[in-house]
Amino acid sequence: MRARKKVLIVDDAADIRELLEITLGRMKLDTFNARNIDQAHALLKRETFDLCLTNMRLPDGTGLELIKHIRHRYPQVPVAMISAYACLETAVNTLKAGAFDYLTQPVDLTRLRELVSRALRPSSDSTATAQRLVGESMPIRTLRKHIAKLAQSQAPVYISGESGSGKELVARLIHEQGPRTHLPFIPVNCAAIPSELMESEFFGHRKGSFSGAIEDKPGLFQAAHRGTLFLDEVADLPLAMQVKLLRAIQERAVRSVGEQQELVIDVRILCATHKDLGAEVAAGRFRADLYYRLNVIEIQVPPLRERRDDIETLANHILKRLAADAGQPPASLNAQALDALKGYRFPGNVRELENMLERAHTLSENQQIEASDLRLTERKSAVESGLPDLTQIDNLEAYLESIERQLLLQALEETRWNRTAAAQRLRLSFRSMRYRLKKLGLD
Ligand SMILES: Nc1ncnc2c1ncn2[C@@H]1O[C@H](COP(=O)(O)OP(=O)(O)OP(=O)(O)O)[C@@H](O)[C@H]1O
Ligand SMILES: [Mg+2]
Known part of the structure; x- marks a missing residue:
């Protein structure tokens, strides 16, 4: 049997230490106490910990310093912060420093137990899921590293990038490589929900709360409880909904339409849009307060034309998948076709490459794709001039x-x-x- 897991508690208040020790002891965990950063450093050198809980204010420094030290020297140890105030700035700084979550005092024991078990739950094999992000170019390697790091944190992440560049894939990987991997990942396309249904879609409704509400229905927040909620095309949320979303995130609670009681909800929020969210804020279409809440950390997915080295690898990967779906041997690109792909701008990024290859795969003879099968010249003029193809118009x-x-x-x-x-x-x-x-x- 595996030895008991070890938790480092860093707090100068004896009553808090005792509370944590008792609670964690009941969870069959071994606890080690430090009263200050100095003692914490000494214990970290001596023992291998599975988790660290630290207070914000310590006699010889701040919890933030300790978090940074652990992130740097012992990156596999998750850290959570306990702070005396429910202050937005502290929370944001804590997450930015690399803590995976935080608790406020007085400590809510249920939340504490949840936080601890989440941190200690083994995550799925991260190398297996990371392989789904194909590419060996520098930008993709860096992206993979960032994903692995962000997966261990609970901070909201804003994923920016052009359409078709892989934003949703990145969101899924952040979820899958983190402690919430066995819990739901709920993607929401904010641009696709009619505004009059939005509140009910997000927070649920009670039967009879409006005409058409024929039974109780949980919302997306409830569905994502303890997992991840991915707000895709977040720039398209109407302003009225932005206010409600901000509130739900701040309070960590939601109220269904027609319901009196609030429900406590624990979700990690990831969001994405192909628009420039900062510019949307400047134009008054997106609330600045919500922007700062969502954009604690930004991760950029580079466009395909900035990582041309990946085009060949991606193309082969996609062709293999198409072949597997069709139960055929994979098609291959001849040298001219490959050159043509490498020279193309890909305004629609990886998704465009997928569509292009899917058509070429169908058209190709003997599993050989030639440059002409890719129809790049048509695409160039259609996409770059913004005009449709004449074959698509009959009236x-x-x-x-x-x-x-x-x-x-x-x-x-x-x-x-x-x-x-x-x-x-x-x-x-x-x-x-x-x-x-x-x-x-x-x-
Ligand atoms: N690096 C990659 N390796 C393998 N597949 C990828 C990669 N990047 C993107 N894809 C694939 O390309 C397609 C588009 O990716 P995704 O849906 O994540 O992009 P997006 O940025 O959300 O696009 P949109 O703006 O259209 O919503 C998906 O099928 C995805 O699996
Ligand atoms: Mg998308």
Whole structure:
């Protein structure tokens, strides 16, 4: 049988140390006490710990210093902070320094036990999941290192990157390589939920709380409890929902629509968007307070054209997968096809490469992909000039109307259906706006 796990407790208050010792002792853990940073250093040299719990204020320094020391010298030891105040700044600094979570005093024993068991639960084999992120270029190696590190923390992470670059994959890997791996990973596409259903989707509702609420329904937060909630396309959250989300994150509690009681929720929040979230804040479309809450740590997924060395490896990886799905031997790229890929800009990144190869794989003869099968010239002109391919259009009027409709709807949504503001946004007179809405049946 494996020896009992060891926990280092660093606190100068005897009553807190005793409380932690008793609670952890009942969890069949061995505890070691230090009253200050000096003693902690000595114990860290002597023993191999599975977890460290430290107070923020210590006689000879701050808990932050200790966290940084442990992250640097003993990176495999998870650290959690106990602090006397529920202060946003302290919490953020703690997580930034590399703690995986924090507790406030008075210590809630249920949360303490949860935190400890989460830290000690073995995570799944991180090398196996890391292999899903294909590529050996410098940017990908760095990304892999960052993912492994962030997986051990509980800090919110903002994943930025162009569309199709792999943001969702990164979010999944952060979840899978961390202590929450056996718990739910819930991805939410914030741009896809109609705004009137948003509150109920996020927080759930009670039966009868609005017409259509025919039974109690838990929300996404409840579904992600103790796991990870991935807010994809977070820039597209309406402002009203941003306020509610901020509150849920700050209070660590949610209230279902039509419910009196709040429910305590423990979720790790990851978010992503292909938009520039900082610019959205500057433009007043995204709340600064929520931005700072979500963006404790930013991780950037580099575009494919900045890691051209990975194109070949990725292409082979994708071709193998396509072949396995089809039960055939994998197709291969000839030299010209490979050169063509390496020289292409990939505005749609890895997803575009996937789509391109899927089509080429279907078109190719004898499992050989030639440069012409990739149809790169068409793609270049279509994507870079922003114009559609003529083969996709059979009725110009109808096509132009569909574009007009999309843009009008976007302008209306952006202005919360204020037609005057939407007209200004599109530099149309109000009359012309009214005419177009009528013509398209949007009035
Ligand atoms: N480094 C990589 N190795 C293997 N597959 C990858 C890699 N990067 C991306 N992919 C694959 O490319 C596709 C797009 O990735 P993903 O959905 O994570 O991107 P995204 O940034 O969320 O895109 P979007 O902006 O379109 O939502 C997925 O099928 C993903 O598995
Ligand atoms: Mg995505």
